[in-house]
Amino acid sequence: MFKVLVSDPISDHGIQQLIEASDIEVVKNTGLSEDELVNIIGQFDALLVRSQTKVTERILTAGHNLKVVGRAGVGVDNIDLQAATKRGIVVINAPDGNTITTCEHTFAMMMALARHIPQAYAKTVSGVWDRKSYLGVELRNKTLGVLGMGRIGSEVAKRAKAFGMDILGYDPFLTEDRAEKLGVKLATVDDIIRNADFMTVHTPLTPETRHMISRPQFEVMKKGMRIINCARGGIIDEMALIEAINEGIVAGAAFDVFEQEPPQQDHPFLNHPKIIVTPHLGASTVEAQENVAIDVSEQVIHILRNEPFKNAVNLPSVEASVMKKLQPYFNLGEKLGSFVAQITNHAIYEIHVDYAGELSQVDTQTLTRYIVKGVLSRHLGNDVNIINSIHLAKSRDVNVVESKAQLTKGFTNLITVTLKTQNKEERRIAGTLLNGYGERIVQLDKFPVDIAPEGHHILISHNDKPGIIGHVGTMLGKNDVNIASMQVGRKIIGGEAIMILTVDKAVPKEVLNDLVKIEELNTAQEIVLA
Ligand SMILES: NC(=O)c1ccc[n+]([C@@H]2O[C@H](COP(=O)([O-])OP(=O)(O)OC[C@H]3O[C@@H](n4cnc5c(N)ncnc54)[C@H](O)[C@@H]3O)[C@@H](O)[C@H]2O)c1
Numbered sequence: 194m195f196k197v198l199v200s201d202p203i204s205d206h207g208i209q210q211l212i213e214a215s216d217i218e219v220v221k222n223t224g225l226s227e228d229e230l231v232n233i234i235g236q237f238d239a240l241l242v243r244s245q246t247k248v249t250e251r252i253l254t255a256g257h258n259l260k261v262v263g264r265a266g267v268g269v270d271n272i273d274l275q276a277a278t279k280r281g282i283v284v285i286n287a288p289d290g291n292t293i294t295t296c297e298h299t300f301a302m303m304m305a306l307a308r309h310i311p312q313a314y315a316k317t318v319s320g321v322w323d324r325k326s327y328l329g330v331e332l333r334n335k336t337l338g339v340l341g342m343g344r345i346g347s348e349v350a351k352r353a354k355a356f357g358m359d360i361l362g363y364d365p366f367l368t369e370d371r372a373e374k375l376g377v378k379l380a381t382v383d384d385i386i387r388n389a390d391f392m393t394v395h396t397p398l399t400p401e402t403r404h405m406i407s408r409p410q411f412e413v414m415k416k417g418m419r420i421i422n423c424a425r426g427g428i429i430d431e432m433a434l435i436e437a438i439n440e441g442i443v444a445g446a447a448f449d450v451f452e453q454e455p456p457q458q459d460h461p462f463l464n465h466p467k468i469i470v471t472p473h474l475g476a477s478t479v480e481a482q483e484n485v486a487i488d489v490s491e492q493v494i495h496i497l498r499n500e501p502f503k504n505a506v507n508l509p510s511v512e513a514s515v516m517k518k519l520q521p522y523f524n525l526g527e528k529l530g531s532f533v534a535q536i537t538n539h540a541i542y543e544i545h546v547d548y549a550g551e552l553s554q555v556d557t558q559t560l561t562r563y564i565v566k567g568v569l570s571r572h573l574g575n576d577v578n579i580i581n582s583i584h585l586a587k588s589r590d591v592n593v594v595e596s597k598a599q600l601t602k603g604f605t606n607l608i609t610v611t612l613k614t615q616n617k618e619e620r621r622i623a624g625t626l627l628n629g630y631g632e633r634i635v636q637l638d639k640f641p642v643d644i645a646p647e648g649h650h651i652l653i654s655h656n657d658k659p660g661i662i663g664h665v666g667t668m669l670g671k672n673d674v675n676i677a678s679m680q681v682g683r684k685i686i687g688g689e690a691i692m693i694l695t696v697d698k699a700v701p702k703e704v705l706n707d708l709v710k711i712e713e714l715n716t717a718q719e720i721v722l723a
């Protein structure tokens with residue numbers, strides 16, 4: 194039975210499928226301190242959070258059973274991603290479920306800002322009928338600058354068009370084509386600062402975006418600009434903004450997010466007549482909360498049940514069409530890695546993976562993670578998974594190198610894994626999926642072979658002399674080791690050769706020791722593929 198801890202308020206309806214899963218127990222315990230979480234997290238396989246719980250390295254370290262942290266929302270800045278990756282814990286989010294809701298909140302803020310709605314409301318309900326102080330501005334014919342044209346920024350731009358606004362958009366990934374499709378003029382940050390009447394930010398908070406709007410930008414800003422931040426506190430320098438408002442550069446600001454949340458009681462935004470605020474409500478609608486909870490619950494179930502999943506933040510994102518091509522090779526890749534690692538006797542400094550055929554045309558990073566997992570699991574066992582395999586290799590000074598080739602030796606796809614060691618030992622294995630036959634190892638070092646990679650194998654190196662195969666068969670038979678299949682590989686008659694036997698059960702060490710006593714037989718080693 195898997196145990197899932199929900200540590201922030203998350204829609205019950207959204208997590209219904211977790212609650213109903215017969216193999217999952219859901220525990221809801223919100224508002225816990227870091228110490229309290231550290232004390233209990235060890236019992237849980239998954240942790241579900243929104244933005245309140247800070248998932249620190251201490252919590253992740255104490256979570257020795259944790260397989261996944263699910264963030265019901267977009268931003269994962271409350272989760273220590275590096276620590277999760279190091280520990281092989283998948284972090285997933287729900288990037289699509291709150292896009293429209295947050296876009297609509299941005300619009301609500303922009304209109305409230307243009308028409309002083311919160312200030313006018315407060316005055317009216319206090320009994321003062323003041324129609325003079327709140328002269329607003331129209332949105333029509335105004336220029337809106339959008340910094341960050343991802344999911345939310347693009348939706349804001351679409352709606353701003355309907356309001357008759359001209360839109361300047363900046364995003365490092367925004368192309369001319371896409372800008373044109375969205376009806377946005379491709380701009381620089383500087384264009385936006387100097388020309389926009391309204392500016393809204395929709396980037397993540399990164400070292401590059403922290404304080405991207407600060408004193409130098411306010412100094413050249415178009416006078417009278419109105420600024421909205423429904424993305425992350427810290428993208429706009431709060432203290433520099435207060436100065437710019439007080440100096441008359443900025444006409445007003447609407448903030449849903451703060452550098453520190455909640456802000457201190459004496460934060461200058463909280464009683465400024467030209468600033469309106471909401472308490473990080475961008476994603477707070479019935480619909481969005483259900484959407485993100487459903488998305489994240491679905492993925493948590495997949496991860497716990499070892500099924501394919503999406504939206505992992507600490508894994509490279511892979512398009513569905515590419516994933517469809519890679520997925521059939523995951524198991525084979527891991528086994529190739531495991532096989533070649535078991536026959537390598539010295540410290541590895543490089544894992545070289547070569548993809549030939551159709552696989553050479555797609556992004557294979559995810560498949561490489563499986564191969565590296567297979568290699569490292571010989572020594573690291575269950576501590577390695579596809580989340581941390583590359584990290585663990587790097588932390589042991591093992592380079593992971595990918596290359597792409599066209600030469601498939603007649604196969605549709607061919608994966609070749611080479612392990613290079615400090616002692617100049619180089620071991621190589623190649624595998625493919627054969628139509629109708631499934632996974633196959635087709636090359637071992639320099640020998641062409643045909644082996645189904647599963648179960649117990651014995652790899653024997655010997656000189657190609659008559660009678661050896663018979664000797665081996667007799668000795669295994671005597672020791673009650675049944676041979677399921679046998680492959681012999683050699684380059685030249687009478688030269689170096691290998692024999693790979695697939696056997697029905699584990700081979701006792703003594704039997705391997707006896708095998709090497711056979712004349713002309715050099716080494717005998719067991720390889721186990723789970
Ligand atoms: N207020 C809320 O409750 C709430 C809700 C949802 C999302 N958010 C926040 O809104 C922001 C946007 O979310 P999204 O779903 O649109 O994300 P997204 O990933 O779809 O878009 C972010 C965009 O920012 C761009 N970007 C990165 N660095 C940039 C830079 N230096 N200059 C300009 N653009 C840059 C990226 O290229 C990307 O296109 C995130 O910070 C997210 O955490 C807040």
Ligand SMILES: O=C(O)CC[C@@H](O)C(=O)O
Binds near residue numbers: 265268269473476
């Ligand atoms: O959980 C929330 O309400 C915040 C959501 C939002 O900031 C996000 O990044 O998805």
